[in-house]
Amino acid sequence: MKTILAEIITIGDELLIGQVVNTNATWMAQVLNRAGITVVQVTTVRDDSQAIWNAVSAAMTRVDIVLTTGGLGPTKDDITKTVLCGYFHTQLVEDPRVRAHVLALYKNRPEVLNSLTATQWLVPSHATILPNRVGSAPIMVFGKAKRLLVSMPGVPHEMQIAMTEQVLPFLREHLNLSEGIIHRTLVVYGIPESSLALRIEKWEKALPKTIHLAYLPKQGIVRLRLSSYGEATPEQMDEQISSLLPLICDHLIATDDLTPHAVLGQRLTINKQTIATAESCTGGRLAALLNEQSGSSAYYMGSVIAYDNSVKQQVLGVSPETLSTDGAVSEACVRQMAEGVRRLLHTDYAIATSGIAGPTGGTPDKPVGTVWIAWATPEGTYAECCYFSGDRNQITGNAAMASIGKLLLLLKNTQR
């Protein structure tokens, strides 16, 4: 089977001065891989004719499909369309279908229709124009020597709808895509990457060359990903997974590429159980993480974010003695927070966090990164003191993730 190779070119000054994170490339890589297309490179260049031209020209020698995003807006810094017309030797002409679409798109927002918007219905005469259902920039497909270039807008929402509804079906039809790429992921928690590597060293050495292993550590979680690029069968992949599982089962939290909050959500939904949270230092991140899951309303009741001590005391019922003697970052306080919110919102489980997110507020006793976490369950309340490194954002993110990862291991151990 011929592997189809792709390169993503993301265009925009904002990506190169670090004002915007390149989430488009990540999202596109995900859906292209799922469609059996191997992404071999992502290139990000400025809104500069020469830079765009060079990146396009290099990519068109490397891969079968080049996908670009960005630089299609109506303002003067958007030059992608003009550069592509030059590279593919074509010219801009008015497209009545695109014109009608843009006029319809903005019929309830006349303030958006103006001379700049009008440049949006100028399209290259030698390109396939795919409709952009939700935006004004046309999606353009250029061809040269059996290689394709697809140009899409950079607005994430528009690009995603364009990819899903237009570009992938177009590529499927023109490239005869197969499902040759296979990924299998196991998710473990609570073991460092290198210890894990040693533990499974023998197994890894015996892996056939057709199957590739990657360690993906993030926020205390390690995803072990097995990939085959068209050479191994699903059965061969399953066989390797079966021999790997017993080596890591004590730390295993998922056998699919699922987040800890998705695993917890599935478990609570199946068991018809509910959960609540009481957050101090994580300040809403734990709740937001749990609610990323569609369908979370089935098991997630709510949260009390008790940033201020008065809220811990009055809403969650933490005793004033605990706050004055042990302080807010203490075992006693998180236990009372977890039990308090579990009682208040009538849930089966509750998680509470209290810690020092920094950058200020640390002491020699309780340095920045100290986080007490408690889990109130029908079997009793458990608490643990954790230490996280990094900045405020990393500490709160890691603490939120740990409070879920550790609950999953706790449930495994207490309920077997």
Added chain:
Amino acid sequence: MKTILAEIITIGDELLIGQVVNTNATWMAQVLNRAGITVVQVTTVRDDSQAIWNAVSAAMTRVDIVLTTGGLGPTKDDITKTVLCGYFHTQLVEDPRVRAHVLALYKNRPEVLNSLTATQWLVPSHATILPNRVGSAPIMVFGKAKRLLVSMPGVPHEMQIAMTEQVLPFLREHLNLSEGIIHRTLVVYGIPESSLALRIEKWEKALPKTIHLAYLPKQGIVRLRLSSYGEATPEQMDEQISSLLPLICDHLIATDDLTPHAVLGQRLTINKQTIATAESCTGGRLAALLNEQSGSSAYYMGSVIAYDNSVKQQVLGVSPETLSTDGAVSEACVRQMAEGVRRLLHTDYAIATSGIAGPTGGTPDKPVGTVWIAWATPEGTYAECCYFSGDRNQITGNAAMASIGKLLLLLKNTQR
């Protein structure tokens, strides 16, 4: 002044199958720009010798400094160090200083020390080795024909400390960096990008060629960024800002590159006022956004995340009649939520949200993306029904951002 050009090469399969978002490139681009180094390209390649070699070799012809991240871990898929040794014609030798550092790093975690970790103290004989204070992978600086390549680990926290404490000081010393790059940012809310462009068209046309304008739209906010790459003076930049300001003042929320939540935080801190939130559909994202700010504990009291209606009723005091007659996604409900949490947590301001985040739960009357937002203030309570497009994540993110952006405009209008 000679402009120093840089390229970032991020290495790792995980970036090309879309499992990890490339936040490293964004962060590095930010600090490099601030240091007066212009990032002209970001290239992401797989953990593959040929791909790494090709990317390094192309970048070394384009720019003065190449910075790579990733592929320095102790596991078998990490091959960057070997490839760089090949490209720069050098060999791996044991470094006693790195060895001592790694042993000290893990002295309390003997489980991490093993034969794989031991490969971390093998370093290229012809490279400058900078210390990695928080991790085991060495930071390596290679040179070839007056161009530099810096190789750093891919773990974000390690890379950030390496850049801040080692790489930037090293580059400053070796490249005689100036502060030539100037960015000025104005942040506006509540006006579409193209209307904004038309409004300031005349001003934009008159901009000198030494000053570059970019529109950076995100979540309903547009940042207007003026940049000079060593050619305009700070006074010339200020002059342009002064003539732009009167054109956009009705939508202006910040005159620095600040987020709406940072602006709100500053305002509340200065006025010694407090805020609380009551969230339904945003499920913690609004609280998390407000608490991203260091120092938020000065003004942010807490939140009640009332995902379930029983919590809206029992904790926030929303009337059962409202819930049964108007429903949870209604003006009456968000008003009572905002007033309820303001009363409960004794704050000056409160924001409440209730809507349909999707993908399920929409009706013809209240489609997915409908979000009611209320603001309880000392001057009274205001409410607005908003519509957001996109998936669950985008809808909740945009709603959280809108609830802050609109509060800033509301405060401007009601308190002038």
